Amino acid sequence: MFKKILFIFFLSFVAATTACKGKQTELSEGKKIYEVHCAGCHGVKGDGNGPMAKYLFPKPRDLTAGIFKFRTTQGPVPADIDILQTLKVGVPGTSMPGWDVLKQQDWKNILAYVKTLSPRLAKGDAGKPIDLPEEPKNTGESVAGGKAIFGQAGCVACHGLSGKGDGPAAGSLKDVWGNPIIPRDLTKGPLKWGNAGRDIYRSLWNGVPGTPMPAYGNTYTGNQLWNLVHYLQSIQQKLPEGYDPSSPRRNLITVSEMSGLLPTDCENSAWQKAKVSPVFLKPLWFERGETEWIEVKALHNKKGIAFCLSWEDDQVNISPVASDAVALQFPIKKISEPVQLPFLGLGNAGNPVELWVWKPQSTQSFIAEGLGTQQSLSNEQPLQGNGVYKEGRWSVRITRNTAQLEPTGYLSFALWDADIPKPMGLHSFSEWMIYEMEGVPEK
Numbered sequence: 207m208f209k210k211i212l213f214i215f216f217l218s219f220v221a222a223t224t225a226c227k228g229k230q231t232e233l234s235e236g237k238k239i240y241e242v243h244c245a246g247c248h249g250v251k252g253d254g255n256g257p258m259a260k261y262l263f264p265k266p267r268d269l270t271a272g273i274f275k276f277r278t279t280q281g282p283v284p285a286d287i288d289i290l291q292t293l294k295v296g297v298p299g300t301s302m303p304g305w306d307v308l309k310q311q312d313w314k315n316i317l318a319y320v321k322t323l324s325p326r327l328a329k330g331d332a333g334k335p336i337d338l339p340e341e342p343k344n345t346g347e348s349v350a351g352g353k354a355i356f357g358q359a360g361c362v363a364c365h366g367l368s369g370k371g372d373g374p375a376a377g378s379l380k381d382v383w384g385n386p387i388i389p390r391d392l393t394k395g396p397l398k399w400g401n402a403g404r405d406i407y408r409s410l411w412n413g414v415p416g417t418p419m420p421a422y423g424n425t426y427t428g429n430q431l432w433n434l435v436h437y438l439q440s441i442q443q444k445l446p447e448g449y450d451p452s453s454p455r456r457n458l459i460t461v462s463e464m465s466g467l468l469p470t471d472c473e474n475s476a477w478q479k480a481k482v483s484p485v486f487l488k489p490l491w492f493e494r495g496e497t498e499w500i501e502v503k504a505l506h507n508k509k510g511i512a513f514c515l516s517w518e519d520d521q522v523n524i525s526p527v528a529s530d531a532v533a534l535q536f537p538i539k540k541i542s543e544p545v546q547l548p549f550l551g552l553g554n555a556g557n558p559v560e561l562w563v564w565k566p567q568s569t570q571s572f573i574a575e576g577l578g579t580q581q582s583l584s585n586e587q588p589l590q591g592n593g594v595y596k597e598g599r600w601s602v603r604i605t606r607n608t609a610q611l612e613p614t615g616y617l618s619f620a621l622w623d624a625d626i627p628k629p630m631g632l633h634s635f636s637e638w639m640i641y642e643m644e645g646v647p648e649k
């Protein structure tokens with residue numbers, strides 16, 4: 207009997223130390239990822255004061271305060287799945303990128319580490335899920351009901367009559383960290399906290415913690431909140447065909463195979479073969495009227511690769527001091543695990559990136575190993591590019607006729623729209639994306 211108890215004790219001791227070791231590995235792996243991919247914005251300590259923070263608006267979150275905006279539960283802190291959701295999808299319309307390219311275990315590791323940054327989060331109770339009553343039919347009547355509430359509830363003061371985020375109070379709002387905050391333009395782009403009916407319902411129920419956006423869960427009945435959701439959905443601009451902000455496939459660029467010479471502009475009929483991928487952009491410094499996405503097409507002919515990038519732009523800017531421009535970024539080292547990717551903002555020491563930059567005056571490649579380290583690359587096989595502005599749209603072709611083609615790899619995009627005056631020409635960028643070359647075998 208005694209032996210048996212001892213044995214059980216021994217077993218549970220082994221289980222506990224293995225679990226503890228597992229936790230330790232999660233934390234140390236999470237810390238490594240955090241230091242490369244998050245600290246640049248959120249700061250090494252998580253206080254929101256990373257070296258990039260001064261170039262960012264809205265500001266990176268102070269992760270030590272334990273105040274989170276995205277929640278599916280009623281308690282004071284989010285559930286693990288909510289933080290994981292933010293990590294995967296990012297926060298649309300802000301510089302917070304989604305990390306869909308990482309693996310399940312990487313997310314768990316980062317989550318474990320993020321929880322150590324804030325005692326409030328580590329100890330807090332996420333509480334019960336927000337009740338989601340069944341969604342009534344979305345009819346003209348429910349939309350009209352929602353519109354009436356939108357008018358009466360004071361939403362207009364902040365979000366404006368047509369929901370564009372330009373109400374009379376919009377210019378003077380601050381968040382709990384003392385930073386100015388812009389009420390969301392409810393008609394545009396992917397919303398920050400999700401576009402599905404249930405996501406909008408929860409944003410209305412819970413409000414947005416840390417911001418002036420009130421919680422309406424105790425003010426309106428489930429039915430009234432659903433009416434509001436239906437009204438908001440009725441004023442939303444259509445997102446590109448097939449785009450699903452929570453699907454990892456949103457991060458995939460297919461490079462279609464063609465024979466013969468690569469096209470020398472975006473109008474060539476060869477592009478009809480190529481798949482169109484909408485690539486969503488994240489502004490470093492948010493201003494109204496941002497370009498929300500670019501359309502990307504890519505082709506290869508086994509020797510080289512060509513991209514056609516196109517986007518809506520109200521105004522063409524080709525002055526050498528402030529011109530529209532677009533760029534691609536590739537990691538230079540071979541990446542066998544996605545955690546080895548360089549920092550999204552121009553790489554980091556020891557982990558350089560190559561940039562292909564098109565401006566109306568030139569198409570050039572650069573190498574960089576961190577902010578402010580760009581150096582022009584003199585390639586034997588230079589890049590070629592040209593851009594056409596027609597009917598409110600730029601179409602830019604960038605080609606490298608001889609390139610080392612890997613069957614798959616990573617890339618990201620950046621866009622400068624010179625109509626929007628910004629501190630130091632700050633641009634918008636995409637998350638790390640994956641490309642797949644059709645017909646290029648694994649080596």
Ligand code: HEC
Binds near residue numbers: 239301
């Ligand atoms: C380029 C800058 C940037 C990088 C890199 C970045 N973040 Fe953020 N992050 C932000 C900004 C800006 C916000 C605030 C968005 C808002 O409030 O609208 C934010 C918000 C968050 C939030 C709060 C979400 C909520 O529900 O309120 C979490 C958690 C977070 N980031 C974690 C991370 C982690 C973990 C990483 C690295 C894997 C990371 N961030 C990388 C800029 C960044």
Ligand code: HEC
Binds near residue numbers: 410
């Ligand atoms: C006092 C100002 C104020 C009022 C009143 C207000 N909002 Fe907001 N709302 C905001 C701000 C500010 C944000 C943005 C929070 C952020 O970006 O972190 C926001 C965010 C939202 C979001 C989330 C958007 C996203 O990107 O996910 C929704 C939905 C929304 N508001 C709808 C409403 C509706 C409907 C009403 C009225 C019933 C309302 N708001 C009333 C200020 C307000």
